[in-house]
Amino acid sequence: MLGKGIIGEILRHVTSKKINLLIVNAVLSPRQQKNLEDKLKIKVIDRTGVIIEIFSKRAKSKEGKLQVELAELIYRKSRLVRAWTHLERQRGGTTFIGGPGELQIELDRRLIQEKIIRIKTNLKKVRSRRNQQRKLRRKSNFKTFALVGYTNAGKSQLFNYLTKKNQSSRSVMFETLDTKTGRVYLGKNNYIGVIDTVGFINNIPTQLIESFKATLEELIYVLINVIDISDIDYKNKEKVTIEILKMANISETKIKDMITVYNKVDLNPYRSYSKRNNFISAYTGFGIENFKNKLMNY
Ligand SMILES: Nc1nc2c(ncn2[C@@H]2O[C@H](COP(=O)(O)OP(=O)(O)OP(=O)(O)O)[C@@H](O)[C@H]2O)c(=O)[nH]1
Numbered sequence: 001m002l003g004k005g006i007i008g009e010i011l012r013h014v015t016s017k018k019i020n021l022l023i024v025n026a027v028l029s030p031r032q033q034k035n036l037e038d039k040l041k042i043k044v045i046d047r048t049g050v051i052i053e054i055f056s057k058r059a060k061s062k063e064g065k066l067q068v069e070l071a072e073l074i075y076r077k078s079r080l081v082r083a084w085t086h087l088e089r090q091r092g093g094t095t096f097i098g099g100p101g102e103l104q105i106e107l108d109r110r111l112i113q114e115k116i117i118r119i120k121t122n123l124k125k126v127r128s129r130r131n132q133q134r135k136l137r138r139k140s141n142f143k144t145f146a147l148v149g150y151t152n153a154g155k156s157q158l159f160n161y162l163t164k165k166n167q168s169s170r171s172v173m174f175e176t177l178d179t180k181t182g183r184v185y186l187g188k189n190n191y192i193g194v195i196d197t198v199g200f201i202n203n204i205p206t207q208l209i210e211s212f213k214a215t216l217e218e219l220i221y222v223l224i225n226v227i228d229i230s231d232i233d234y235k236n237k238e239k240v241t242i243e244i245l246k247m248a249n250i251s252e253t254k255i256k257d258m259i260t261v262y263n264k265v266d267l268n269p270y271r272s273y274s275k276r277n278n279f280i281s282a283y284t285g286f287g288i289e290n291f292k293n294k295l296m297n298y
């Protein structure tokens with residue numbers, strides 16, 4: 001992936017500035033990661049590693065923690081060999097097959113595999129409980145919408161504005177990991193339900209999609225794609241969201257029927273936006289009454 005010249009250049013920086021960690025903004029295979037570590041003699045982390053790290057910092061609920069732990073274990077399982085060869089080299093060991101090294105790897109791999117199975121069983125329980133809740137919700141007879149979109153688009157802020165709830169909304173990546181449900185009063189005795197969900201990101205690690213199944217199953221409702229229109233890269237992010245929904249097995253028709261809202265219009269004060277075209281601000285409330293009316297008639 002990286003040419004000799006580039007690696008030489010990185011190595012020069014690493015040596016002259018005494019750098020001890022390289023973060024690569026790409027997904028590295030375990031082999032690529034190992035080769036880089038061998039060449040540079042420092043720790044290397046890839047994009048997947050960083051994202052999982054952020055997720056584990058944000059996870060608060062038991063379910064969130066389980067999901068992140070699962071992603072982490074799946075990630076680590078594929079990289080066990082590397083961890084061991086490092087150890088081997090430090091001890092000046094040789095590479096004979098069946099030595100203590102092999103045994104250690106086998107052991108670690110088995111422990112990890114057992115843990116993965118345990119977590120998956122726990123998550124299955126979560127999923128069936130969620131299923132029950134969804135059934136109850138369906139009985140309650142009001143339409144529910146799920147907010148989806150790129151991380152930091154303003155889903156939680158919009159959720160709070162609509163439901164008057166207090167879901168944490170901060171300008172950091174992946175603030176929300178757990179879904180939350182709320183009720184919105186639309187006037188004239190009409191209610192709808194909304195769900196706040198985990199945000200997406202470009203090149204999302206497949207382990208995360210796999211691990212967040214319980215969360216992504218909430219996407220059976222009508223989807224509302226929240227887009228940060230003040231972001232110059234918003235078109236790309238809109239595409240990424242659609243890609244990830246496809247990866248999460250959301251049907252084409254559902255994606256086609258998705259409602260799109262353009263949020264944060266207050267950050268572009270010199271442009272005029274039409275409320276009719278789902279331009280909103282979850283911060284000032286601009287366009288939200290119009291939007292609610294649309295949902296009522298959906
Ligand atoms: N100016 C302005 N800021 C907003 C608006 N909506 C959200 N924000 C801010 O944008 C940041 C991200 O908002 P969140 O609601 O946490 O975004 P999110 O989509 O839930 O992000 P994740 O949970 O990471 O997926 C926060 O600092 C919000 O206060 C808006 O309409 N205008």
Ligand SMILES: [Mg+2]
Pocket residue numbers: 155156157168169175176196197199
């Ligand atoms: Mg959020």
